[in-house]
Amino acid sequence: MKIAVPKEIKNHEYRVALTPTGVRELVGRGHQVTIQTGAGEGAGFPDTQYQTAGALIESDVASLWDGAELIVKVKEPQPEEVERLRADQTLFTYLHLAAEEELTRGLMATGATCIAYETITAPEGGLPLLSPMSAVAGRMAVQAGAHSLEKAQGGSGVLLPGVPGVAPARVTVIGGGVVGENAARMALGLGADVTVLDKSLPRLDTLDDRYQGRMKTVFSTADTLDEAVRESDLIIGAVLVPGAAAPKLITRAMLADMTPGSVLVDVAIDQGGCFETSKPTTHAEPAYVVDGVVHYCVANMPGAVARTSTQALTNATMPFVMALADKGWKSALAEDPHFLSGLNVQGGRITYRAVAEAFGLESVDPARVVA
Numbered sequence: 495m496k497i498a499v500p501k502e503i504k505n506h507e508y509r510v511a512l513t514p515t516g517v518r519e520l521v522g523r524g525h526q527v528t529i530q531t532g533a534g535e536g537a538g539f540p541d542t543q544y545q546t547a548g549a550l551i552e553s554d555v556a557s558l559w560d561g562a563e564l565i566v567k568v569k570e571p572q573p574e575e576v577e578r579l580r581a582d583q584t585l586f587t588y589l590h591l592a593a594e595e596e597l598t599r600g601l602m603a604t605g606a607t608c609i610a611y612e613t614i615t616a617p618e619g620g621l622p623l624l625s626p627m628s629a630v631a632g633r634m635a636v637q638a639g640a641h642s643l644e645k646a647q648g649g650s651g652v653l654l655p656g657v658p659g660v661a662p663a664r665v666t667v668i669g670g671g672v673v674g675e676n677a678a679r680m681a682l683g684l685g686a687d688v689t690v691l692d693k694s695l696p697r698l699d700t701l702d703d704r705y706q707g708r709m710k711t712v713f714s715t716a717d718t719l720d721e722a723v724r725e726s727d728l729i730i731g732a733v734l735v736p737g738a739a740a741p742k743l744i745t746r747a748m749l750a751d752m753t754p755g756s757v758l759v760d761v762a763i764d765q766g767g768c769f770e771t772s773k774p775t776t777h778a779e780p781a782y783v784v785d786g787v788v789h790y791c792v793a794n795m796p797g798a799v800a801r802t803s804t805q806a807l808t809n810a811t812m813p814f815v816m817a818l819a820d821k822g823w824k825s826a827l828a829e830d831p832h833f834l835s836g837l838n839v840q841g842g843r844i845t846y847r848a849v850a851e852a853f854g855l856e857s858v859d860p861a862r863v864v865a
């Protein structure tokens with residue numbers, strides 16, 4: 495199969511969808527892999543390493559897209575990339591469609607087969623192609639929050655661990671999944687006073703057990719959210735309803751109860767964000783202030799640590815890329831119901847119910863599409 499890897503064009507996105515190691519595996523199985531000039535540069539993989547692994551290097555973006563049957567990317571396609579996509583091509587990348595109606599309609603109009611990393615499931619549960627980046631983003635969320643708390647960033651001037659004689663900062667993490675656990679773990683490591691809110695009691699039970707009560711676990715309700723808003727220096731939004739738009743858990747009115755200079759880090763921004771006042775930001779301008787509260791809402795946080803993130807992401811995506819290349823999308827998805835749950839758009843139709851529901855559109859059962 496002819497596989498193309500474009501250079502990512504989202505703001506400050508330095509990850510790349512395949513490493514030279516991945517290229518070597520694919521080429522060894524008889525596939526042709528073309529890498530856009532410089533695509534791996536930001537992650538520390540120069541073109542020469544891809545060439546040694548057997549890839550072709552293409553400097554012309556139009557030729558790269560034109561010649562491909564399978565396009566493997568990291569971030570959701572930007573408008574100029576959607577324009578390049580054709581009905582006979584398969585796109586495999588993060589899509590986060592429930593947050594982006596225009597992108598959803600754009601991909602439908604191409605007629606292409608669009609498979610999202612973030613909705614693929616695993617037999618043992620969880621989201622195996624989202625979780626490595628969630629681990630990265632969760633860990634980064636605390637760094638971002640600590641930086642945003644500094645006075646020069648508009649923050650309240652609170653140091654997360656405090657110092658002897660001065661209490662540590664209060665950090666609340668809403669959603670105790672992969673992002674939430676990683677964030678809470680980093681905040682604990684820095685000596686902050688950490689509380690995790692979740693709606694899942696089994697999840698809170700796991701966290702309590704795993705951290706031996708060192709982080710407080712609290713069932714998420716309107717009351718406990720109100721309390722978190724009143725008492726926290728830093729709140730990290732880490733909820734997820736897979737494939738769906740994130741619920742808005744902190745409204746603008748609630749910001750009035752926050753201490754001036756306190757910080758909201760909305761990691762769930764790629765699914766639309768879980769705070770009413772969140773809007774996607776970039777690494778170039780990551781934060782802004784609303785009603786005295788600093789908001790950090792970068793939708794591609796792992797892009798900033800591209801070396802670590804690329805390796806972690808491709809470890810998880812490679813088996814799926816190989817299945818697509820070896821078998822073609824239809825057989826690969828038909829044979830694996832967990833892979834099939836990644837199918838979001840195919841032949842102009844939405845094949846993921848939560849995405850269709852976000853826009854009041856119809857969806858078709860993906861099993862029918864691959865039957």
Ligand SMILES: NC(=O)C1=CN([C@@H]2O[C@H](COP(=O)(O)OP(=O)(O)OC[C@H]3O[C@@H](n4cnc5c(N)ncnc54)[C@H](O)[C@@H]3O)[C@@H](O)[C@H]2O)C=CC1
Nearest residue numbers: 627628631669671672673692693694733734762793794795
């Ligand atoms: N901004 C970025 O760069 C990145 C963003 N993400 C995003 O972070 C979000 C979280 O991802 P994961 O931790 O992997 O998901 P996850 O599925 O592991 O965890 C989500 C948790 O949220 C909880 N939850 C759901 N609704 C809730 C509610 N109303 N109140 C309290 N808890 C609730 C669930 O019970 C679950 O424990 C996703 O939107 C993901 O796409 C992930 C990686 C990078």
Ligand SMILES: CC(=O)C(=O)O
Nearest residue numbers: 627764793794795796
């Ligand atoms: C998951 C995601 O949005 C990212 O890694 O950028």
Ligand SMILES: [Mg+2]
Nearest residue numbers: 570590764793
């Ligand atoms: Mg996005």
